[in-house]
Amino acid sequence: MYEIGYIVYQKARIKMEVTIDIINAVVIIAMFFLADQGLKRCKSKKIRFYVSGSLMLYLIAMAIYYYLRNK
Secondary structure, eight states: OHHHHHHHHHHHHHHHHHHHHHHHHHHHHHHHHHHHHHHHHOOOHHHHHHHHHHHHHHHHHHHHHHHHHOO
16 A cells, blocks of 8 residues: 555656656746846846846756756
């Protein structure tokens, strides 16, 4: 009985990881597109700083997540 529960847990974990990977890929592509389009038109340096800074923080967080997940 324990083995069946463990197998179900592993399958759910793999599905969750694949879902997280897909969401991250979509978010990263969207953020790069929006940052590229928006920063070209934006005249405020403060907004440019916040957008590029938040994008960098997100990419660093995802790099740490993938490093720890594959460790």
